[in-house]
Amino acid sequence: MRAAVVNVGDEVLAGDTVNTNASWLCSRLAGRGVSVERVVVVPDDVAAVADEVRRLSDAYDAVVVTGGLGPTPDDVTAEGVARALDRGVDVTDETREAAAGYSGDVSDEAAAVPAGACPIPNQEGVAPGFAVENVFVLPGVPSEMKAVFGEIEHEFEGDEVGVAYVHTEEPESQLVGRVKEARQRFGVKIGSYPGEDGVRLKLTGEEAAVEDARVWLSERV
Secondary structure: OEEEEEEEOHHHHOOOOOOHHHHHHHHHHHHOOOEEEEEEEEOOOHHHHHHHHHHHHHHOOEEEEEOOOOOOOOOOHHHHHHHHOOOOEEOOHHHHHHHOOOOOOOOHHHHOEEOOOEEEOOOOOOOOEEEEOOEEEEOOOHHHHHHHHHHHHHHOOOOOOEEEEEEEOOOHHHOHHHHHHHHHHHOOEEEEEEEOOEEEEEEEEOHHHHHHHHHHHHOOO
16 A cells, blocks of 8 residues: 655744654554655645645555644645545535534534545544545644544555664665665665664565564674
8 A cells, every 4th residue: 555645734834843743644654554655745725735635646545634624714625635636625414523523613614524525533623534535634733633543544554564673883884785785685675874873774574574684684784
């Protein structure tokens, strides 16, 4: 399963808000064997949301969008996703019920979703998430995003992936030959992440191959 993540929000682009939602979502999706291949941030603009969601929904098995849900004028995600999928925006008894689950007080703006979308209850806030075609839309407030994602997490299933780490104090530039050989020999992906205490090599792939590569590299760094 191949996926893309879209964050909506001027505050993220301006640096006013740290994009912790993307890292959390990528970690959870990867943990379920989903290959996350794109993370995109777009402004609070209907056309920008529509263009990006349309492009990504055609290219990936799933698109997870977070941010821009609610009753305020800058909450344009529902309209943008609707436009991307050539749908109108609708408010139904079902979406009202989903939006009222938190406080009992709901506006049309908070309950609006693309026509035909399946609302996802939000027990932590006033705007429900929703799923439509292969697009899953979550609130931007981290606690709400996590709660709504928990309702649909079972929808994301990929191949089981093995993960292992090898740490070394050698300079990254000196590891190139051995990393290339390990990738070719065992057919695994290896990411190299330098830090203050050395280099962390992350190995991913089929579980048995990852373990063989980990042992091989550990003996050579």
